[in-house]
Amino acid sequence: MTKIAVVEGDGIGREVVPIARAVIEAVRPDLEFFEVEAGYGLWKRTGNACGEETMADLRSADAVLFGAVTTPPDPGYRSVLLQIRRELDLYANVRPIRGEGVDIVIVRENTEGLYSGIEWMESDRACTVRVVSRRGSERIARYACALAKSRRHLTVGNKANVLKSDCLFVEVCTAEAARAGVPCRTCYIDALALDLLMHPDRYDVVVTTNIFGDILSDAAAYLVGGLGMLPSANIGERHALFEPVHGSAPDIAGRNIANPVAAIRSGAMLLSHLGDAAAAAAVEEAVRRVLGAGIQTRDLGGVAGTREFGAAVLREVGRGKA
Numbered sequence: 001m002t003k004i005a006v007v008e009g010d011g012i013g014r015e016v017v018p019i020a021r022a023v024i025e026a027v028r029p030d031l032e033f034f035e036v037e038a039g040y041g042l043w044k045r046t047g048n049a050c051g052e053e054t055m056a057d058l059r060s061a062d063a064v065l066f067g068a069v070t071t072p073p074d075p076g077y078r079s080v081l082l083q084i085r086r087e088l089d090l091y092a093n094v095r096p097i098r099g100e101g102v103d104i105v106i107v108r109e110n111t112e113g114l115y116s117g118i119e120w121m122e123s124d125r126a127c128t129v130r131v132v133s134r135r136g137s138e139r140i141a142r143y144a145c146a147l148a149k150s151r152r153h154l155t156v157g158n159k160a161n162v163l164k165s166d167c168l169f170v171e172v173c174t175a176e177a178a179r180a181g182v183p184c185r186t187c188y189i190d191a192l193a194l195d196l197l198m199h200p201d202r203y204d205v206v207v208t209t210n211i212f213g214d215i216l217s218d219a220a221a222y223l224v225g226g227l228g229m230l231p232s233a234n235i236g237e238r239h240a241l242f243e244p245v246h247g248s249a250p251d252i253a254g255r256n257i258a259n260p261v262a263a264i265r266s267g268a269m270l271l272s273h274l275g276d277a278a279a280a281a282a283v284e285e286a287v288r289r290v291l292g293a294g295i296q297t298r299d300l301g302g303v304a305g306t307r308e309f310g311a312a313v314l315r316e317v318g319r320g321k322a
């Protein structure tokens with residue numbers, strides 16, 4: 001039996017994940033789901049946001065469906081998500097940006113860079129180490145090149161003019177692209193951020209380091225209707241976790257107005273990872289039809305609530321099966 005761990009997390013994670021799960025269940029009733037608690041809410045109740053037992057549960061799953069967690073900017077608190085990505089060694093954060101005239105995949109290195117976790121406080125300064133290793137760069141470069149090989153081309157987003165660590169990243173990525181026979185160019189991340197928004201057609205697969213990929217993907221959401229639309233996959237050799245790109249959105253949580261598309265599409269990516277391309281396509285198609293029929297949440301200019309949108313997608317996948 002294929003086992004899916006479900007982490008709702010905090011804020012709107014608790015609203016959008018149940019919908020994504022219901023949609024996955026509708027197309028694949030044979031999957032076994034189990035709930036795992038993690039996040040800031042759990043930390044406030046128990047003093048532990050993601051303990052060893054939680055990690056063992058996540059490790060035991062064939063895939064994880066994740067909502068979002070709140071991470072306060074508190075020097076004493078470590079992000080649950082960064083812990084999970086590191087401990088499950090989910091090195092590739094894959095973020096497709098698809099919509100009218102836009103088809104880009106951001107492949108973000110997910111275990112090192114400026115999110116290395118190597119940090120310390122001194123009396124009058126705080127330091128964070130940006131780690132770019134050859135091994136870390138090689139595996140993300142291989143992942144991105146394999147993807148670009150089946151698509152069109154690769155852009156390496158970097159800041160090698162300033163950061164010596166990015167000289168290594170660029171060297172490894174361009175060498176891997178040459179080896180794989182993938183057309184490749186490099187681009188400074190600041191210029192890339194603007195050009196991607198002005199000329200999305202110039203981009204196909206974009207590979208970059210951790211924090212650049214984090215920022216670039218939120219900005220790229222502008223091209224397809226905002227953060228409520230973007231799904232992602234966190235992929236490792238042994239584990240995989242699927243989550244919206246957005247966070248826990250405390251400003252709108254608990255009001256039935258969050259857009260569940262990002263979470264539902266993350267569910268489609270999960271299905272695709274399990275090898276069920278047909279089920280993934282059915283979910284994507286259902287979302288497309290519902291949006292096309294004008295059923296949309298507030299962030300897209302519509303009036304549908306989170307649950308109403310979810311119910312419409314469920315009806316549509318049901319119709320697809322009939």
Ligand code: NAD
Pocket residue numbers: 012067068069070071072081227228229243244245246247248249250251252257258259260262299
């Ligand atoms: P956010 O993504 O939660 O929200 C940014 C803005 O986008 C907010 O105005 C929010 O209302 C809107 N938004 C996000 N998702 C939406 C959706 N599905 N539908 C409609 N509107 C949506 O980012 P933030 O406000 O910077 O961070 C809030 C909290 O989430 C922080 O604690 C942060 O650390 C955390 N966070 C978690 C993750 C994650 O768990 N993957 C990702 C990003 C941020």
Ligand code: IPM
Pocket residue numbers: 071079081082214245247
């Ligand atoms: C994301 C989020 C996370 C990140 C935070 C909440 C740790 O912004 O998944 O994009 O920076 O990776």
Ligand code: MN
Pocket residue numbers: 214215218245
């Ligand atoms: Mn982010």
